Amino acid sequence: DTEVTQTPKHLVMGMTNKKSLKCEQHMGHRAMYWYKQKAKKPPELMFVYSYEKLSINESVPSRFSPECPNSSLLNLHLHALQPEDSALYLCASSQGPGDYEQYFGPGTRLTVT
Amino acid sequence: QKEVEQNSGPLSVPEGAIASLNCTYSDRGSQSFFWYRQYSGKSPELIMSIYSNGDKEDGRFTAQLNKASQYVSLLIRDSQPSDSATYLCAVNAGAFNAGGTSYGKLTFGQGTILTVHP
Numbered sequence: 001d002t003e004v005t006q007t008p009k010h011l012v013m014g015m016t017n018k019k020s021l022k023c024e025q026h027m028g029h030r031a032m033y034w035y036k037q038k039a040k041k042p043p044e045l046m047f048v049y050s051y052e053k054l055s056i057n058e059s060v061p062s063r064f065s066p067e068c069p070n071s072s073l074l075n076l077h078l079h080a081l082q083p084e085d086s087a088l089y090l091c092a093s094s095q096g097p098g099d100y101e102q103y104f105g106p107g108t109r110l111t112v113t
Numbered sequence: 114q115k116e117v118e119q120n121s122g123p124l125s126v127p128e129g130a131i132a133s134l135n136c137t138y139s140d141r142g143s144q145s146f147f148w149y150r151q152y153s154g155k156s157p158e159l160i161m162s163i164y165s166n167g168d169k170e171d172g173r174f175t176a177q178l179n180k181a182s183q184y185v186s187l188l189i190r191d192s193q194p195s196d197s198a199t200y201l202c203a204v205n206a207g208a209f210n211a212g213g214t215s216y217g218k219l220t221f222g223q224g225t226i227l228t229v230h231p
Contacts, residue, residue: 033217042201042221042223043157043201045218048218050216055214056218088156090156090157094217097214097217098217099144100145101159101162102147102159102217102219104157104159105156106155107155107156
């Protein structure tokens with residue numbers, strides 16, 4: 001089973017709101033990722049968690065705050081977003097932090113108004 | 114800057130034909146290569162991974178890797194209308210933290226839109 005789940009599927013938020021995106025995997029994977037994908041563009045890496053520790057932050061603005069409560073869960077906390085942050089946010093996981101296959105969840109489509 | 118280039122497309126093939134998707138990458142140190150299929154409005158789905166030079170076959174899909182030429186391709190045999198999607202080539206080019214440890218970072222090509230017409 002290579003399933004990664006994400007909630008919510010869709011989210012509309014104002015620029016002053018605080019919201020959170022959630023991701024869960026039960027494959028025993030030890031690396032989890034957040035990607036952002038704009039329309040007609042490929043996914044871009046935001047964060048990498050390895051063994052529940054933040055390992056890579058790709059210079060993402062502080063209005064995006066990741067959290068890894070345990071080995072199965074990954075959250076992305078959103079605050080004071082801009083309209084240009086509207087995108088598909090994808091969570092992925094892999095067996096480990098190296099050259100492993102990454103499996104994506106269905107994504108959360110975020111619209112910032 | 115590490116880059117991944119795909120044939121621009123869009124690519125249109127008749128049902129039953131072979132679709133050929135190509136990808137080149139700039140980082141000679143890359144070790145793992147992936148093909149993802151993405152239907153419109155959906156997330157990327159992993160369809161093939163390849164780590165060694167040569168061919169790897171899985172059903173109607175064959176991935177080919179040539180590290181000397183920095184080239185990876187995907188062949189889809191007996192193409193079906195359900196294969197119509199955007200195909201993303203991804204290369205694990207590595208991302209390094211402050212301690213110098215490498216973590217998986219997929220660098221994607223821009224994607225090739227494939228249409229299989231009946």
